[in-house]
Each structure stands twice: as C-alpha cells, then as structure tokens.
Amino acid sequence: MEKEMVEALIEAASAQLQYSYAPYSGFKVGAALLAQDGTVYTGCNIENAAFTPTNCAERTAFFKAVSQGAREFQAICILGGPDGKLESYTPPCGVCRQVMMEFCDPEKFLVILGTGKGDWTVYPLKDLMPMGFGPDNL
Numbered sequence: 001m002e003k004e005m006v007e008a009l010i011e012a013a014s015a016q017l018q019y020s021y022a023p024y025s026g027f028k029v030g031a032a033l034l035a036q037d038g039t040v041y042t043g044c045n046i047e048n049a050a051f052t053p054t055n056c057a058e059r060t061a062f063f064k065a066v067s068q069g070a071r072e073f074q075a076i077c078i079l080g081g082p083d084g085k086l087e088s089y090t091p092p093c094g095v096c097r098q099v100m101m102e103f104c105d106p107e108k109f110l111v112i113l114g115t116g117k118g119d120w121t122v123y124p125l126k127d128l129m130p131m132g133f134g135p136d137n138l
Contacts, residue, residue, distance in 0.1 A: 001110055006122070009112060010116065011117075013030040013057075016030030017044065021044070023047060028083065029044065029078065029079070029090060030043070030078075033076045041061045042064075043060025043064060045057045056093060074109065076109075076111055089113035090113065091128065100125050105125075106129060107125075111125055
C-alpha cells in the first residue's frame, strides 16, 4: 500500500478520536476503513454503561460501510489511546477481527496500526487471525 494512502487513512482515523464516546474507559479509538472502490468509511468507539452494548471503532466503520452497500474492503487503519493520546499501537479486539473475517480476504486485507504520521505498521489480517473462521468455512 502506498505511503500516501496509509497517511490519509491515519489522518481520517485520527479525526474520529474527537467523536469517541468513552466516558468509562477514557480510551478513545478511531478507525478508517478503505473499501475496494476507494471510499473511506470512518468510525469511533461508542461505550455504554452496561458495557456489553459498547461498539468498537472498527465495527462502527464496518457497519456503516455495509449498511451503505459496501462489501469489499482493502484495509483498515486503527488508532487509539488513553484520552486519545496516541502512545502505542491499538490492535483490534477479537470480535472486530471476526467481523473482518466475515467481509475480507485474510490474505489481502491489511490492518494498519499507528500512532501518527511516520509511525505505523501493516499486518495482513491472516497474521492477526491465524486459523480464522469465515464464510469459506461454511
């Protein structure tokens, strides 16, 4: 993936931190999901006092995209930290990885983790979800 595209996704994910609703954990997360057609769908984490209904930034972006008809994706960028301070990488939780398995080719889909421009790393989904269960398993 081109550096310019990665940095654009980092910028889009970073902008989502301002919308994060994290009054309980204080841990703000933003995500930017790149669809196959080049459209970028964004999301932030949205917490809930009951905790179980909380939704991660990654799933927010995926659900927005799917609800608008997108079904093919290239990459997602995830940024997060306490009070939105980007001090270390924020990998996706297991539930978010499972959602990625539903819609993405684990060999081709890229997960970008960063703390800002110039500090990022890229993983294929297969490296974050070895032996993942997806539609091809059914």
